Amino acid sequence: MQAPLDLRLLATFVRAAHSGTLSATAIQVGRTQSAVTMQIQRLEEALGQSLFHRSGSGVRLTGNGERFLAYAERILKIHDEAISALSDKGLRGSMTFGSPEDYLIAFFPTLLRSFGSIHPDVEIKVVSAPTVELRTLLHSRQIDLALVSIPDASASRDVVRTEALVWVGSKPTLELHNFGDTVPLALPASNAMDHRAACDAMAGAGLRYRISYASNSLAGLIAVARSGLAISVMTEEAVPPDLFILNAPMPQLPRLGVLIAFAESEPSPAIEAFANHIRRILPSL
Template sequence: MLDLKLLATFVRAAHSGTLSAVAVQVGRTQSAVTMQVQRLEEALGQSLFHRSGSGVRLTGSGERFLAYAERILKIHDEAISALSDKGLHGSIIFGSPEDYLSAFFPALLKGFGTMYPDVEIKVVSAPTVELRTLLNARQIDLALVSSPNASDAHVRTEALVWVGSKPALD
């Protein structure tokens, strides 16, 4: 049986590339983290990392195992959340201008849906002015809008691209 702590250490190491960074993240010594990785490798009978002075990188076996380890940890977290009834559930009405929805909302929605499968998301597409009215009337729960007087809060940066026909660019 695989220890979830060993899997979590493995996943962190795979993403960070150094065992010392993992040690800092989890509040352990680097040697303790190294021992956890070695215990997992022994349990699996496979070497999961290539080690060098600059850090670690996944072996072929490590690359294949990473997806499974992440799924195991995710399913574990979902099970705990489902039983504790602390997970988010219900519905939310999200408002956004159409250009924001087409630009990045699909990826955002996919990530949110994966993290919170029990939340139903309804989407309202409207201009910023209308979204503000809907938000103030509590007809939508959340809105992403443009604001010329925004504070220093940063939500997204978009690249500015000049587009023209070929003769106009010559």
């Protein structure tokens, strides 16, 4: 009789199948790359099948690997559901959660602390990235769920919170910065929603500007704003107390909608529980 499959090997295999690299998988499962390689080899030996084509750039599924992936995902999902339904110790499991950096700073400590007090056996790993990158990670299933932004807060019924984008500077008014007739801006990278909103607002108001600094690091944008060398854009909740929100003549910026996006149409009980917790807590933070 063939030995039963090790669930830990299945979990590593699923992560590797979605990430495409064993180095990324190692980070996600908290092991070394050599340990991940050994786990994949053990699973292949147990099945008597090769699951991955290996190359210098990463791994990709073989035909048998594609077939087995669907089974592995179903086994892991049913396992989590069974544990959740029958265990008197509450939810168990792990997930990878993605969020833009400003939402992480403003909201995640409270969300994690309150959820962890209810479900201490659920492990949550965190990835920080702009919305456009988070959607790519969700599509490739490298993360399980994410807080993402949409430019029109009224465009979806699934919006759990709205956030105002604001101009931020080291002085209380634009005039006090003495920039002259061209306003230097410190913005997220050009593929970010905040970047497009800022440029559209400046163009719509007929104000001259130049982009003097571009980065997806919120800490970098804050540092430039503090230096007084440029005006930055961020969500209102992320503005540090030593910086100022600028109003006219700076044009009004839109409110973003914040919603929860999933990698799977049927998330595990632990993931669904965390999403429901976010829906309950986030609007009041």
